[in-house]
Amino acid sequence: MCEGPGYFIEATYLAWLRNERIRKSEGKVDQKWEWNANTLNPYFENISCFDKLVDDSHIRGHMEHWFFGDSDDGDIRGITEDYLVNNGLAGSFDLVTADGSRNTQGQEGELEELVHDIIESEVRLALKLLRTNGRFVLKCYRFCHKPTRDLVLILAENFENIMAIKPLASRPGSSERYLICEGFGGRTDINPYLLLHCDEFFLKKQISRIEWHVNTFNQGPVSHYSWEERQQFLDVQKRRLFTAESVAHRAKIQQMFPQGNARDTSPWSSLYGHNLLRRLEDPVLVENAVLNFVNTYRMIPPGESPLQFEMMAQYCLCRELLVVTSRIPLVIEDTLFMEPIAFRALKDWKPKIYCDLFEYHSTLNYTTEEDWRRFWLTQNGHFMLEFVPQITIEHVLIAIAQGMDMAIIDYCKKSECDIVALQQLYDAPSEKVVEEKDYTIYFMKPNKKNKSLAFFVRKNKVEIDGDPEKCASSDIAILNFEINGFNIQLFNFYAPPRGSPGTDRAEFYEELKKCYKTEGKTHPDRLKILCGTFNSFPNDAQTGLYDPFILREVYSKVPKHDLHLVYFLNETKTYHLNSRFHKDLDRKWTWCKSTDKDAPKSENDGFLSSRPDMVRDVDVVLINEPHHRMVYSDWDITKKSLVLLESKLAAMKLSKDETSKKKANVDN
Structure with a gap:
C-alpha cells in the first residue's frame, strides 16, 4: 500500500529469491511469487502533480497488478472493504507493506497528526488483506499522538508479535520507524508506557544524529578513518554483497522491472522535469x-x-x-x-x-x-x-489526432499524386475501402495501438490488381497495381521506433525481408518499391559498408541508431533512394524531435528499390508538420524502362542457365 514508485516490491522479491533454498528444504518448491500494489495513480488528472509521484517506472507494463480504488485516484483512504472483496484481494496475502506519508515540509512538528488518517487507513485495510499467520510492515513516526498509540494497540489485538525497528536505509535524522507485525490472527499485550519508552529510545537516537549534523556543519567534517580504510571497507562490502547469487537475483529483478535503455520510455519523462x-x-x-x-x-x-x-x-x-x-x-x-x-x-x-x-x-x-x-x-x-x-x-x-490526420489526407487529395502511402493513421474509418471523387482509399487493419496503414490510388490512372494485402505484421502492407503497362508492387511499412526493444526492430526487418523475397519469387516480373518509416538508419555508412551514395548524401544527427536497415539493404540488394539525390540539408531530413533548430534530425522516412535507374527525384514535402515530414518520389515508368527490366531479367535467367551448365560440367 502507498507503494509508489515500487521499490518495496523489488526488495520483497529479492528477499523471496534469497529464501529459495529454505523453501526447497521445507518442500515448498511449488510456491509462487504473486504481488499487487496500490499508490496514488500517476495518470489521474484530478490529483495535482504537486501532490503525487509521476514516477510510473513500476506501473507501466504491470497495470493488472495495481489497484486504485473505485474512484481510480489511488487514494488509500477511499478504498473500501467491498472494493477489496470484489477484486478478490481480501484475505489473500502473506505479507502486506504500508509506506504511506505526505509532504510535511515546514510542518515537521505536526507530522504525526498530519499522516494519521493515512496510517489509520493502512491498518484498516491490512487487517482485511492478510491471511492467517500473515505479516504486516507499517511505516510510522512518533507515538506521542494518542490516536497513534490506539492504532498500535489495535495491532496488538491482531498479531502475536510486534517489533519497532529503524532500518539502516532509513534517514537517521528523521523520526520514521517501522512496525513489524507477525502472526496475524494472534494477540499480544503491549503496555502503553512501553510505547512511550520505545518512543524515547528512538528520539534520543534522532537527537544525537541531528546534533552531529549541527556540529559537523559548524566545525567541518571530522572522520576517524583514513581514505585507505574507507576504501577497504567498501571492498569488503562489495565482496559480501555482489556475489554470483546476487547477480543472478538482480537479473531476475531487471527482467521484471527493466532499467535504463531496456525500460519502456515513460510518457512523463518529456512532459515533466524530475525535480x-x-x-x-x-x-x-x-x-x-x-x-x-x-x-x-x-x-x-x-x-x-x-x-x-x-x-x-x-x-x-x-x-x-x-x-x-x-x-x-x-x-x-x-x-x-x-x-x-x-x-x-x-x-x-x-x-x-x-x-x-x-x-x-x-x-x-x-x-x-x-x-x-x-x-x-x-x-x-x-x-x-x-x-x-x-x-x-x-x-x-481523438479530434486533435484525427484532425491532423485529416489535414494530411486533405493534402494528399490535392497533391495529384498517382499513389500515396500513409503510416500511423489514428482511428481510421471502419470501412476498409472508401471511394472519393478522384481517389480510392484503402485502410488496412489497425495495429495494437489502433494505428493504420493506408493507400490513396488515383482513379482512371492506376489499375489495381486486387485489394492491398497484409503481411503477418499489421505494419506491412502490399499494393499491386499497373501503370503505363508496368506491373508494380508497393510495400508500405512502419518499423518499430527506437523506444521499442531492439528485438522488435530485428524481428520486423526479418519479416520485411522474408516478405520481400517471397514476393520476388512469386512475382519476379514486378517492379518493387518500398516506402515508409525506417526507424533505423545507417549512420555508420561513412565506413563504406554498402552504398557509396549513402557515404556522401546521408543525413542524420541522431546517434545510436541500429543497423537493421543496412542489413536489409545488403541482403535484398535494394538501394536507399533518398541518398541518391543531392539536396541541401534542410531538404534532406524527414524527422525532427521538435521545432528547435538544434533538435536532432534524421532521414528516417523514404523510399527503397532495386531499380534506382527508374527514379528521377526524391524530395521532402514542406508542410508545417512536426515530428515526420512527408516524402515525395518521381518515377520514370515507361515502355523504355519496361524493356530495360525485361532485358535485365533475361540476363539473370541466362546467367542462371550458364551457372547450371558449369555446375553440370563440374559434376561430370
Missing part, C-alpha cells in the same frame, strides 16, 4: 517561474513556439491509460500535456486562448461513437469540435 514538482512548491518560486516563462515565451517570434500541443497530444494517445475515468468533478492545477508551470503561464498570459479542458469536460465517456461525432464540424477547411456537455476528454484527444 520540477518539489522545486516549485514555494508560492514565491512558482510566481517567479511563471513570470520567467512568460518573458521567455514573448521573446519567441510568432510561428516558432517550442510548445507543440498537438504533437504532445498525439504522443499521449500512443500510450494506454493516460486518461482515466472518474466520477469526481475535475478541477486541477496542472495538465497532462505540458509542465504545470508553463501551462499556468500561458493561461495568465492569454486566458482567451488557453483553457483547462479538464475543468469543463469529464473523462467519463457515456457517449456513443456516432453521437459525439455530430459535434465535430468542418468549417472553411478547418476541423472544429463543439464543446457541449456530451463531449469528453477522450473525444477532444
Whole structure:
C-alpha cells in the first residue's frame, strides 16, 4: 500500500529469491511469487502533480497488478472493504507493506497528526488483506499522538508479535520507524508506557544524529578513518554483497522491472522535469517561474513556439491509460500535456486562448461513437469540435489526432499524386475501402495501438490488381497495381521506433525481408518499391559498408541508431533512394524531435528499390508538420524502362542457365 514508485516490491522479491533454498528444504518448491500494489495513480488528472509521484517506472507494463480504488485516484483512504472483496484481494496475502506519508515540509512538528488518517487507513485495510499467520510492515513516526498509540494497540489485538525497528536505509535524522507485525490472527499485550519508552529510545537516537549534523556543519567534517580504510571497507562490502547469487537475483529483478535503455520510455519523462514538482512548491518560486516563462515565451517570434500541443497530444494517445475515468468533478492545477508551470503561464498570459479542458469536460465517456461525432464540424477547411456537455476528454484527444490526420489526407487529395502511402493513421474509418471523387482509399487493419496503414490510388490512372494485402505484421502492407503497362508492387511499412526493444526492430526487418523475397519469387516480373518509416538508419555508412551514395548524401544527427536497415539493404540488394539525390540539408531530413533548430534530425522516412535507374527525384514535402515530414518520389515508368527490366531479367535467367551448365560440367 502507498507503494509508489515500487521499490518495496523489488526488495520483497529479492528477499523471496534469497529464501529459495529454505523453501526447497521445507518442500515448498511449488510456491509462487504473486504481488499487487496500490499508490496514488500517476495518470489521474484530478490529483495535482504537486501532490503525487509521476514516477510510473513500476506501473507501466504491470497495470493488472495495481489497484486504485473505485474512484481510480489511488487514494488509500477511499478504498473500501467491498472494493477489496470484489477484486478478490481480501484475505489473500502473506505479507502486506504500508509506506504511506505526505509532504510535511515546514510542518515537521505536526507530522504525526498530519499522516494519521493515512496510517489509520493502512491498518484498516491490512487487517482485511492478510491471511492467517500473515505479516504486516507499517511505516510510522512518533507515538506521542494518542490516536497513534490506539492504532498500535489495535495491532496488538491482531498479531502475536510486534517489533519497532529503524532500518539502516532509513534517514537517521528523521523520526520514521517501522512496525513489524507477525502472526496475524494472534494477540499480544503491549503496555502503553512501553510505547512511550520505545518512543524515547528512538528520539534520543534522532537527537544525537541531528546534533552531529549541527556540529559537523559548524566545525567541518571530522572522520576517524583514513581514505585507505574507507576504501577497504567498501571492498569488503562489495565482496559480501555482489556475489554470483546476487547477480543472478538482480537479473531476475531487471527482467521484471527493466532499467535504463531496456525500460519502456515513460510518457512523463518529456512532459515533466524530475525535480520540477518539489522545486516549485514555494508560492514565491512558482510566481517567479511563471513570470520567467512568460518573458521567455514573448521573446519567441510568432510561428516558432517550442510548445507543440498537438504533437504532445498525439504522443499521449500512443500510450494506454493516460486518461482515466472518474466520477469526481475535475478541477486541477496542472495538465497532462505540458509542465504545470508553463501551462499556468500561458493561461495568465492569454486566458482567451488557453483553457483547462479538464475543468469543463469529464473523462467519463457515456457517449456513443456516432453521437459525439455530430459535434465535430468542418468549417472553411478547418476541423472544429463543439464543446457541449456530451463531449469528453477522450473525444477532444481523438479530434486533435484525427484532425491532423485529416489535414494530411486533405493534402494528399490535392497533391495529384498517382499513389500515396500513409503510416500511423489514428482511428481510421471502419470501412476498409472508401471511394472519393478522384481517389480510392484503402485502410488496412489497425495495429495494437489502433494505428493504420493506408493507400490513396488515383482513379482512371492506376489499375489495381486486387485489394492491398497484409503481411503477418499489421505494419506491412502490399499494393499491386499497373501503370503505363508496368506491373508494380508497393510495400508500405512502419518499423518499430527506437523506444521499442531492439528485438522488435530485428524481428520486423526479418519479416520485411522474408516478405520481400517471397514476393520476388512469386512475382519476379514486378517492379518493387518500398516506402515508409525506417526507424533505423545507417549512420555508420561513412565506413563504406554498402552504398557509396549513402557515404556522401546521408543525413542524420541522431546517434545510436541500429543497423537493421543496412542489413536489409545488403541482403535484398535494394538501394536507399533518398541518398541518391543531392539536396541541401534542410531538404534532406524527414524527422525532427521538435521545432528547435538544434533538435536532432534524421532521414528516417523514404523510399527503397532495386531499380534506382527508374527514379528521377526524391524530395521532402514542406508542410508545417512536426515530428515526420512527408516524402515525395518521381518515377520514370515507361515502355523504355519496361524493356530495360525485361532485358535485365533475361540476363539473370541466362546467367542462371550458364551457372547450371558449369555446375553440370563440374559434376561430370
